[in-house]
Amino acid sequence: MLSFINQLFHKGVQSISPCLLCGIDRQQQHSLCSNCWEQLPWYRQHIQRHEHNILCAHHYDFPIDRIIQTYKYEQQLQYQNLLAHSLLNLRTPKVQAIVPMPISTERLKERGYNQMLIIANIMAKELKVPVWQPVIRAAQHSQKGLSRLERLENIEDQFQIIQTEKRKHKKVLIIDDVVTTGSSIHALSQALEKLGCQQIYTACIAAGGIKQRSQLEESATNFKEYN
Template sequence: MLQFINPLLQKALQSISPCQLCNAEQQQIHSVCADCWQQLPWLKSTVQRQEMDIQSACHYDYPIDRIIQKFKYEQQLHFQQILAGAFMQLRLPKVQAIVPMPISNQRLAERGYNQSLVLGKILAKQLDLPIWQPITRLQQHSQKGLTRLERIENIQQQFQINTTSKLRYRRVLILDDVVTTGSSIFALKQKLEQLGCQKVYAACIASAAI
């Protein structure tokens, strides 16, 4: 089970630890030095996908693309602080709960964790908000060879409402790591609206060009 590092211990470790990117300077901001932090491919703006406005902290370029890949596929969990820190650079809307992008049980078994949930927990603690997970995701199949409409339909069928709880939130924030077409966020948004959500916002660490 992943645990949050005590903030005081984390600060003490940062004062003696090297930057996680250049390994030369001391950590100053979210586990990296000030220069490396400033050189990230910042966007800090809104991108539009599937007629949705999605806040994006960075462009999906070097080195944030490699950081996300290592965190997501290579179990390099020490990058969670810099990635969560990127989310915190956004002007996030006032919401009642955070909804991390769900992954299938197959993906969960492969990786050992849901990367969006790990980051969502850090952000939720900072914002004093609950994590809400009323939607599950079925096995994710390859999209290769499908038309645009087939891709959208395929993704929409992956998301299932799984909650029997009467707990509902009207204003929620979807968190995802990388957004390309936005199809997954749009499909998740539709399911959340079925549960009575009136305002569904979305934010990502990085957005890729389409």
């Protein structure tokens, strides 16, 4: 009963609160007005990284890039609904659990929270599935000066299975905020496979380099057709 009252109160506050971006029109469930929501740099397609098809909500462009940065590093938690609903807006498969990208203890102490765990909890409530965290992340070392193979090995060593984890889920969704090379998702997927996961889906809020890759692919296609 108390939870229901809290939900009604939250919806009532939203109905009179201004959009987080323009500050003029009323915000909707995602904390933006309809116009600002539609104007976000939507992508809503898959990108491929390390042979993983990652469903991506946005291009890493303004204002999403700035929103993610302030939410992640400056404790601007008012953006959590916006970012969660960016992922909920995607057509993800039905899964048994949501797995947020883990962060190391050092990162957790620096920020005070795991930004993706907050978003996972919002999504889990909406999708009526549990949040599952069977993998921890060791200290995140700098990748500077390492070869591609060394980078992969470095990241893979960071992800460690919690041996005492009893729950088993076969079909899961990994969520992350920004994907560049996809190395972290690849390493987490490998750890989940060792736990018996058979269907691992991945989604991210934004990805960098999409436009550049698309332009390169288009140029390569045009070159082949010309020749």
